[in-house]
Amino acid sequence: MLEINIPEVVAEVRAVFDRYERALKENDIPVMEELFWNSALTTRYGVGENLRGWRAISHFRRSGKLGRFRRVLVDTIITTYGRDVATANTEYQREGEALPGRETKTLIRTPDGWRIASAHASLLGLTV
Known part of the structure; x- marks a missing residue:
């Protein structure tokens, strides 16, 4: 049976999530590139x-x-x-922006560690 939220796995994924967030705020491109899965299948x-x-x-x-x-x-x-697949969902408010945002990431365990295989960000209330 599939185990949901194994504490040590949640901690591993949270550490990667936090590392990516720091890199995003600092515009640390090498870390952001490292944490995305290096694959043509990544979105x-x-x-x-x-x-x-x-x-x-x-x-x-x-x-x-x-x-x-x-x-x-x-x-x-x-x-x-x-132990090998995770999602991270968050809401955010960017400084100076009126609309709140939402973000979803799918992470997978690879031989190089946890990597973001898919990410999606959107603004709540944005109409096109």
Whole structure:
């Protein structure tokens, strides 16, 4: 039977989640690149972009379009499914932005450690 939220696995994933958040706030591109799974199957859907594959994500990061920003996380939920798959869901408020955001990450355990295989960010209330 699949074990949900094994405490030590949740702690491992939380550490990676926190490390990525620090890198995001500091615009530490090498750490952000390290923590995304280096695969053509990796996806990142942002507020204004759809990126498929690690290379596309890296190119976007290196373009400087996001830069540094501050945000406060609210109601972060880490859920692990066994020892090798996890999700991280959080709400956030970016400094100077009116709309709150939401973010979901799917993480997988690889031979190199936990990596983000899929990420999706959106703004609540944004209409297109």
